[in-house]
Amino acid sequence: MFKKVSIIGFGLIGSSIAREIRKYKLSKIISACDISQSAQKIIKSLRLVNEVTSDVKTSVKNADLVFICSPLSTYKQIFLAINKSANKDVIITDVGSSKLNVVQLAEKILSKNLCFVPGHPIAGTEESGPKSGFLSLFKNRWFIITPSKLTKKIQKIKIEKIWKKFGSKVTSMSAQSHDNIMAITSHIPHLIAYNIVGTASKLEEKIKSEVIKFSASGFRDFTRIASSDPTMWRDIVISNKKQILFMLKKFNKDLKNLEMAIRNENKNKLFTIFKNTRNIRKKIIQTGQDTKVPNFGRKN
Amino acid sequence: MFKKVSIIGFGLIGSSIAREIRKYKLSKIISACDISQSAQKIIKSLRLVNEVTSDVKTSVKNADLVFICSPLSTYKQIFLAINKSANKDVIITDVGSSKLNVVQLAEKILSKNLCFVPGHPIAGTEESGPKSGFLSLFKNRWFIITPSKLTKKIQKIKIEKIWKKFGSKVTSMSAQSHDNIMAITSHIPHLIAYNIVGTASKLEEKIKSEVIKFSASGFRDFTRIASSDPTMWRDIVISNKKQILFMLKKFNKDLKNLEMAIRNENKNKLFTIFKNTRNIRKKIIQTGQDTKVPNFGRKN
Numbered sequence: 001m002f003k004k005v006s007i008i009g010f011g012l013i014g015s016s017i018a019r020e021i022r023k024y025k026l027s028k029i030i031s032a033c034d035i036s037q038s039a040q041k042i043i044k045s046l047r048l049v050n051e052v053t054s055d056v057k058t059s060v061k062n063a064d065l066v067f068i069c070s071p072l073s074t075y076k077q078i079f080l081a082i083n084k085s086a087n088k089d090v091i092i093t094d095v096g097s098s099k100l101n102v103v104q105l106a107e108k109i110l111s112k113n114l115c116f117v118p119g120h121p122i123a124g125t126e127e128s129g130p131k132s133g134f135l136s137l138f139k140n141r142w143f144i145i146t147p148s149k150l151t152k153k154i155q156k157i158k159i160e161k162i163w164k165k166f167g168s169k170v171t172s173m174s175a176q177s178h179d180n181i182m183a184i185t186s187h188i189p190h191l192i193a194y195n196i197v198g199t200a201s202k203l204e205e206k207i208k209s210e211v212i213k214f215s216a217s218g219f220r221d222f223t224r225i226a227s228s229d230p231t232m233w234r235d236i237v238i239s240n241k242k243q244i245l246f247m248l249k250k251f252n253k254d255l256k257n258l259e260m261a262i263r264n265e266n267k268n269k270l271f272t273i274f275k276n277t278r279n280i281r282k283k284i285i286q287t288g289q290d291t292k293v294p295n296f297g298r299k300n
Numbered sequence: 301m302f303k304k305v306s307i308i309g310f311g312l313i314g315s316s317i318a319r320e321i322r323k324y325k326l327s328k329i330i331s332a333c334d335i336s337q338s339a340q341k342i343i344k345s346l347r348l349v350n351e352v353t354s355d356v357k358t359s360v361k362n363a364d365l366v367f368i369c370s371p372l373s374t375y376k377q378i379f380l381a382i383n384k385s386a387n388k389d390v391i392i393t394d395v396g397s398s399k400l401n402v403v404q405l406a407e408k409i410l411s412k413n414l415c416f417v418p419g420h421p422i423a424g425t426e427e428s429g430p431k432s433g434f435l436s437l438f439k440n441r442w443f444i445i446t447p448s449k450l451t452k453k454i455q456k457i458k459i460e461k462i463w464k465k466f467g468s469k470v471t472s473m474s475a476q477s478h479d480n481i482m483a484i485t486s487h488i489p490h491l492i493a494y495n496i497v498g499t500a501s502k503l504e505e506k507i508k509s510e511v512i513k514f515s516a517s518g519f520r521d522f523t524r525i526a527s528s529d530p531t532m533w534r535d536i537v538i539s540n541k542k543q544i545l546f547m548l549k550k551f552n553k554d555l556k557n558l559e560m561a562i563r564n565e566n567k568n569k570l571f572t573i574f575k576n577t578r579n580i581r582k583k584i585i586q587t588g589q590d591t592k593v594p595n596f597g598r599k600n
Contacts, residue, residue: 097517122514122516122517123516124517125594125595126581126594126595127594132594136599141516142513142514142516144514177510180507181507181510181511181514182514182517184499184500184503184507184511184519185500185510185511185514185515185517185518185519186514186517186518186519187518188496188499189496189517189518189519189521189522190518191555191558192492192496192522192555193518193521193577194558194573194574194577195551195554195555195558196488196489196492196551197577197580197581198554198558198573198576198577199484199488199547199550199551199554200484200485200580201576201577201579201580202550202554203484207480207481207484210477210481210485211481211484211485211580212580212583212584212587212589213442213587213589214422214442214444214481214482214485214486215485215584215589215590216422216423216441216442216589216590217397217422217424217482217485217486217489218485218486218487218489218490218493218525219484219485219486219489220584220589220590221489221493221521221522221524221525222489222492222521223577223580223581223584223590224521224581224590224595224596225518225521226574226577226578226580226581227577227578227581227582228574230571230574230575230578231571233570233574234567234570234571234574237562237570238562238565238567238570241562241563241565244562245559245562245563247499248555248559250499250502251495251496251499252552252555254495254498254499254502255491255492255495255548255552258491258494258495258498259545259548262537262538262541262544262545263541263545265538265541267534267538270533270534270537270538271530271531271534273494273498274494274526274528274530274533274534275530276498276501277493277494277497277498277501277523277526277527278526278527278530279501280497280500280501280511280512280523280526281426281497281523281524281526281527282527283512284512284515284520284523287512287513289512289513289515289516289520290515290516290520290523290524290598291598291599294425294426294427294432295425295426295524295596296524296595296596296597296598297596297597297598298590298591298596298597299436299591
């Protein structure tokens with residue numbers, strides 16, 4: 001049981017963490033820190049936390065656990081505020097989607113006597129803001145810890161226990177491995193989705209309204225991902241730039257190859273490309289990473 | 301009420317049509333035609349139809365309504381068989397995902413005294429085969445008619461009535477417009493999905509298993525679409541090649557632009573690109589073309 005948990009950035013993930021902490025009574029006090037005034041109003045109305053503030057120093061004061069759940073571009077200022085105001089025995093953790101940059105920044109900026117356990121829950125929806133969070137968001141999902149030089153063993157175990165309490169499966173890997181994997185499983189899919197929805201949104205008005213009308217033919221799947229929080233995604237692609245550009249190169253090479261097969265009406269090649277991708281879906285369903293119900297269970 | 305309906309190609313769409321025809325008692329006899337022996341066995345066990353055959357001529361004999369629901373590459377042989385065996389007063393219709401090629405082929409090959417009403421239901425799932433069909437697949441979805449020179453008005457109205465009975469909204473447009481719209485709403489999304497899943501499946505074994513494990517971060521959405529029937533999609537991309545290559549050019553140009561913004565860490569540009577795509581999602585939900593529940597309503 002903690003005395004005070006500070007949650008910095010109270011959106012989908014931050015507010016879901018608060019809900020879990022309340023449910024399992026993991027802390028006497030929960031402090032929510034968010035710079036958005038409209039978010040602060042909503043947070044107060046939700047009655048999930050004991051303190052609502054826009055000031056990181058106020059929120060982390062006397063906290064023994066800090067979750068950083070804000071966009072990656074805010075980390076530097078948050079680390080500096082933590083240095084000034086936090087207790088020395090505090091456990092600092094985060095949920096950022098890119099890790100090597102975060103680890104390097106923490107090692108550079110955070111006071112050497114502080115403990116930081118970098119983490120990333122592989123969970124979320126396309127929604128954002130304090131209202132979008134919910135209990136069970138992390139259930140059966142992975143939580144990845146990417147230890148840094150500031151990660152102490154006992155505190156790492158404490159963070160693992162918390163996420164297991166939330167229902168997550170916990171694993172550890174290097175920040176570099178995390179960023180490699182996320183480039184292909186998350187960052188490129190989001191980029192591609194943003195890009196195709198962007199291409200469609202630049203078509204003439206007449207065809208654009210038809211795109212919406214007939215979106216059930218595939219397009220609508222992409223619009224879900226492409227409606228994720230723009231600030232968060234701006235920061236992610238900059239933070240994991242190197243890996244993303246590397247994977248994008250592979251993607252572009254494959255797309256050129258596919259384009260050539262279409263141009264040449266190469267039936268065998270097209271059939272092989274379209275057939276080989278079925279196996280991955282099967283494995284994803286087998287391992288419980290997606291529903292087996294057709295159309296994700298959508299009714300139409 | 302029809303005397304005999306012939307359904308050629310008894311997969312997801314064909315078998316769903318059979319289910320609707322039975323439900324609304326639209327025909328005395330339903331004949332299913334499928335070249336796959338394993339499909340034929342399943343069709344017999346489903347007890348949805350009165351006749352199961354691999355021969356198009358047998359199936360269309362004495363039919364007053366024919367639904368072509370097989371891959372586009374089979375159309376030529378089917379049209380030739382219809383010429384030989386069908387009654388003159390038969391209504392021929394189809395559900396192919398590409399229309400200009402189909403219209404041109406029909407006008408070239410089908411006997412001039414036959415009536416053909418080209419159509420396309422904007423409905424489906426990632427599954428295929430006779431078992432994957434179900435009642436209500438077409439409910440609240442669009443059915444597009446793209447009239448050809450062989451489309452007679454009275455028969456077009458009959459086809460419209462049938463699809464309205466199935467619960468669809470019916471609209472008409474030129475085959476060319478249909479193909480333009482489908483290139484961006486369906487064909488490019490499928491290609492992109494196939495491509496990214498393909499890129500992932502070519503990674504080294506170690507990272508590939510991690511991709512499956514952490515696929516809930518975006519990637520799994522793409523694997524659904526990329527598990528669609530490979531034969532069908534091979535034929536679609538060849539059939540609508542011109543429009544697809546045209547849209548792919550736009551997509552590639554936008555992706556280059558996005559890549560450059562990442563390379564230059566152009567925060568404003570990235571934020572604008574990621575923000576503008578939210579509106580299309582909102583409109584798709586407003587017009588009832590997708591569920592508003594986060595994560596498509598998936599539980600995790």
